Amino acid sequence: MNEQHFPAHFLSSLSAEPGFESENFINAHQNPNPLTSIRLNPFKGSAIKTDGQVPWCADGFYLDSRPSFTFDPLFPAGCYYVQEASSMFIDHILKTIRLNNDDPIKVLDLCAAPGGKSTLINSAIGGNDLLVANEIIKTRVPVLCDNLNRWGTPNIIVSNNDPKDFGRLTGFFDIILVDTPCSGSGMFRKDPAAMNEWSEANVNLCHQRQERILADIYPVLNEGGYLIYSTCSYSHQENEDILDWLCSEFDMESLRIPINKEWGIVETQSNQQKAWGYRFYPGQVKGEGLFASVLRKRGQSDQPPSFKSKGHQKLALKEIELVKEYLNEPNDFYYFKVNDDWLAINKEHKESLDTLQRHLYIKKSGVRLGKLMGNDLIPDHELALSIAINKDIVLQTELDHNQAIQYLRRENIDLNINNKGWSLMNFEGHPLGWAKLLPNRINNYYPKELRILSSQPL
Ligand SMILES: C[S@@+](CC[C@H](N)C(=O)[O-])C[C@H]1O[C@@H](n2cnc3c(N)ncnc32)[C@H](O)[C@@H]1O
Numbered sequence: 001m002n003e004q005h006f007p008a009h010f011l012s013s014l015s016a017e018p019g020f021e022s023e024n025f026i027n028a029h030q031n032p033n034p035l036t037s038i039r040l041n042p043f044k045g046s047a048i049k050t051d052g053q054v055p056w057c058a059d060g061f062y063l064d065s066r067p068s069f070t071f072d073p074l075f076p077a078g079c080y081y082v083q084e085a086s087s088m089f090i091d092h093i094l095k096t097i098r099l100n101n102d103d104p105i106k107v108l109d110l111c112a113a114p115g116g117k118s119t120l121i122n123s124a125i126g127g128n129d130l131l132v133a134n135e136i137i138k139t140r141v142p143v144l145c146d147n148l149n150r151w152g153t154p155n156i157i158v159s160n161n162d163p164k165d166f167g168r169l170t171g172f173f174d175i176i177l178v179d180t181p182c183s184g185s186g187m188f189r190k191d192p193a194a195m196n197e198w199s200e201a202n203v204n205l206c207h208q209r210q211e212r213i214l215a216d217i218y219p220v221l222n223e224g225g226y227l228i229y230s231t232c233s234y235s236h237q238e239n240e241d242i243l244d245w246l247c248s249e250f251d252m253e254s255l256r257i258p259i260n261k262e263w264g265i266v267e268t269q270s271n272q273q274k275a276w277g278y279r280f281y282p283g284q285v286k287g288e289g290l291f292a293s294v295l296r297k298r299g300q301s302d303q304p305p306s307f308k309s310k311g312h313q314k315l316a317l318k319e320i321e322l323v324k325e326y327l328n329e330p331n332d333f334y335y336f337k338v339n340d341d342w343l344a345i346n347k348e349h350k351e352s353l354d355t356l357q358r359h360l361y362i363k364k365s366g367v368r369l370g371k372l373m374g375n376d377l378i379p380d381h382e383l384a385l386s387i388a389i390n391k392d393i394v395l396q397t398e399l400d401h402n403q404a405i406q407y408l409r410r411e412n413i414d415l416n417i418n419n420k421g422w423s424l425m426n427f428e429g430h431p432l433g434w435a436k437l438l439p440n441r442i443n444n445y446y447p448k449e450l451r452i453l454s455s456q457p458l
Pocket residue numbers: 087110111112113114115116117118135136137140162163179180181182209213
């Protein structure tokens with residue numbers, strides 16, 4: 001690849017950026033084999049063999065080669081997420097802004113699907129904190145929910161809304177991540193076809209949409225709260241110019257994030273307001289293209305609304321007795337129903353859930369425990385993957401790799417059974433889902449829509 005392969009005006013616009021090294025950048029794009037990195041789930045732990053650590057994220061690791069993640073049962077078990085290394089810088093930002101502050105917070109990931117940064121935020125915050133992961137495009141919500149189910153944390157709500165729908169939730173969130181849709185030049189190395197769609201006109205359209213999204217969401221940030229803004233674009237209009245616009249339109253101050261020189265990240269400042277931004281160029285960092293920045297809201301917020309909400313239908317006491325033994329800390333949860341499903345969310349998030357459900361389309365909240373059939377609870381897949389599950393009260397069946405793949409394909413499993421009843425199907429001790437063990441067969445309850453379809457031989 002040489003200069004001609006990039007879209008017209010693309011490289012010339014970048015060469016004006018301080019710290020940009022054109023030769024390294026072009027060389028990096030000649031590498032047909034971009035880096036593979038994963039982020040481990042700190043709540044699940046696992047003995048995954050990893051290579052070098054991503055310097056700005058303690059859970060992030062580079063892999064020497066790209067394995068078949070489809071055929072690694074630890075992936076659907078939620079032991080790790082495959083994530084591009086530069087994106088993991090959001091972890092460093094979160095750690096920096098939360099230093100010395102353990103007060104419970106509410107975090108919104110506004111443009112969340114497929115959920116890479118939502119799972120990252122979930123790892124960085126505590127169980128008393130709440131994460132709302134929102135995605136505007138309905139068809140992208142299921143993958144977001146699946147990834148969060150695998151991660152297994154119960155302090156989560158998923159919504160499917162336009163940013164302007166958050167308008168009445170003034171001052172509700174302490175941290176908002178806006179990982180905006182952008183012109184995508186940062187992904188040129190991973191996806192060279194994206195170069196064909198890049199144009200200056202599209203950069204301008206993206207800039208306008210970014211302003212709209214930010215203007216819609218600004219009132220929703222609490223006074224003193226942090227706005228983390230990121231793109232996977234190199235364009236000034238979508239990055240530093242947006243920071244200038246934010247600082248001039250709204251009462252916000254930019255924050256400088258400490259970085260280590262060896263990481264190769266380029267610190268920049270916007271032209272007018274001198275707001276800080278962090279640029280990731282392939283060839284200079286071990287990762288793909290990214291821009292990230294953080295601003296603090298100085299301006300006052302209206303008081304968060306207090307609504308008398310109908311709330312959900314609570315589980316009756318005797319229903320709670322039936323399910324509470326499935327959770328490790330049963331008294332920490334509020335139990336409720338959505339249609340036929342029984343769910344639980346950390347007690348401290350009940351009020352937030354009530355408020356949010358008045359304004360938003362809630363697609364997932366807390367952990368789905370199951371459905372009652374007669375006197376039997378049909379346990380839900382979400383419960384199997386949840387870090388809140390009390391594994392001691394259910395059967396557990398350990399599968400070898402071949403059996404785990406049979407299970408994940410939703411096939412019959414070659415296994416001798418000695419027990420009867422609902423069993424977690426585990427690989428290396430990590431639940432993959434449920435099966436019902438019967439005297440002469442196993443009913444495989446792995447969700448049909450998640451099963452492995454590709455036919456690579458074992
Ligand atoms: C860069 S991607 C987000 C990636 C995600 N944060 C992650 O780390 O996995 C941007 C997301 O914004 C959504 N989006 C598109 N148009 C939007 C709009 N007008 N308002 C809010 N979100 C939008 C897209 O559907 C997409 O899921």
